[in-house]
Amino acid sequence: MPTLLRNVGEFPLIDRLVRRLRGVGPRLPLGPGDDAAILPALPAGRALFTTDVLVEGVHFRRDTVPPRALGAKALEVNLSDLAAMGGRPLAFFLGLSFPADYPLAEFDAFAAGLRASARRAGVALAGGDTTASLGPVVISVGVLGKLRSRRCIRRDGARPGDLIAVTGPLGAAATGLRLLAEGWRWGGRGVEGPGTARVTRRQARAALRAHLFPRARLDVGPVAAERGWCRAGLDLSDGLASDLVHLCERSGVGARIERGRVPVAACTRFWAERWGLDPWKLAAGGGEDFELLLALPETALERWRRRGLPHPPRVIGQVVERRQGLREVGEDGRSRPWKRGGFQHFA
């Protein structure tokens, strides 16, 4: 019989988790173990906080998402929100609910994934709450970050004339999700699934990796914010179809997107062809790519490109006046109203 969480108990489990994360990220005035954590000093307008919840059966299935991926992803989706605002991570809080019959080995793998992501981002565990669950695994993460300057990438700053850009190809995460539903799995040493050709496995691997091990754009969001390159932006978590609407609504503007310029991940093109699907559906309708969607003036784009940073923005359209609405220009040159889509809870 494998050891289960009920064989360990709450307080030893918390100790175990805290030990794994000891020494990761900056030293805090007071970390886990008391009623509250004491946070480092942050000047006015420079501290950011964001929180995201992952629910088993809604955001992930326990039989398809390895616990190591889950631990990393729970943190990365929050780091992505921070990156989108231009913040650098400092500390995080964990609210964990696991069933008592959850295997300890999987909990340890979850903690290892969390640790890997925390180390990469240089973020310290500051506190949390660990509870039993009678049903699903529920992971709630909150991250505290800081802005180095007062410049911040908000959703409400886009202005007509700005270019709209994304930091990378879209659709891979949605493709990975679909592959999981088709029986593909992320194994210890590569992917496993219904297909043996080398190219098939390579394209499956790329898509599964995007879905299971997303990386927050911490390498570009903060720099872009500090240099003042962006007028507005957010991370593509719900999907372009939906997130573009958020950006435009908050900024009080319209947009014109050129469908042919939206970069689609190679694995998405590969699998969409096999599935007889329009790759656009996966690229715009699927979420969780965690690329940044940005509005920026042309001069900023040129500066960004000259700097040679990773993930240079790829222009997909332009911000227009609100009364011009949100429109998409097809590869046939015809313009149609933007189809709002993307994931929405309860819908």
Place this chain on the structure above:
Amino acid sequence: MPTLLRNVGEFPLIDRLVRRLRGVGPRLPLGPGDDAAILPALPAGRALFTTDVLVEGVHFRRDTVPPRALGAKALEVNLSDLAAMGGRPLAFFLGLSFPADYPLAEFDAFAAGLRASARRAGVALAGGDTTASLGPVVISVGVLGKLRSRRCIRRDGARPGDLIAVTGPLGAAATGLRLLAEGWRWGGRGVEGPGTARVTRRQARAALRAHLFPRARLDVGPVAAERGWCRAGLDLSDGLASDLVHLCERSGVGARIERGRVPVAACTRFWAERWGLDPWKLAAGGGEDFELLLALPETALERWRRRGLPHPPRVIGQVVERRQGLREVGEDGRSRPWKRGGFQHFA
């Protein structure tokens, strides 16, 4: 058919919640609606953050805890952690997971309870995440607070010779929980349950109120911290039997508790007698009273009493050297080892 969350959808639901909480608490540099919130200035060593998760079936049952109580309690349990450290609340974050078939009217009652508690505490909604759940309701709350001085009530400051005190009678919340199991309910206009005598109903009401509508000790924790009255402390969430052990372990001390001096709630004495139970079991073993457990020097106790603040500390014992261990002195004058107990998840 009542309206359900699935008839509303994620974004309208978030708007609804944000509108209800608009204008409550201090104005934040950037509140809900973006990828992250921008927090007010946090001076070194003065900012606190705490988080607690409530899970349906573990912390509450949907058929016995009215949604209004749930909304208030989800925030109060966090405010209690803040109060125990001596912090004053500033802003809170909400991670909500509700099933799609949850009635909108109950969600509104939940929001009303949350609002009532937030207004009382003067704490602003700063952000959050709202997701569907395929199973239980899960509510994760994080609260940011500030210390007015550098003084803070931590768990690790108790010293031999300090008095150990609590800020109020114990056991009422555990008594209320047991009454719910016996069929008592908190109704719109009073309590309902198997008992009609006036005294019975009054004692049921007191216990149910303690369990369903706890109040964080924000009226004493911050003042006690700022005046430097306390050496150490925490809130009684798991129960005295367990929380005393936390205090002693973190401080590296022992304790001697006089059982006869531990104040027991009147309703607990009343119901324990009816049930043929030792009221001590409910007072020490039951959690969620959210009184503060404090270690303080005698001079501080006198000053506190002279000030005439609410909830004056009631001495229940003394801090001793670690090697003397944790002991309880019975009403027969005999000393026994402290029986660790209280709630522990997964156990």
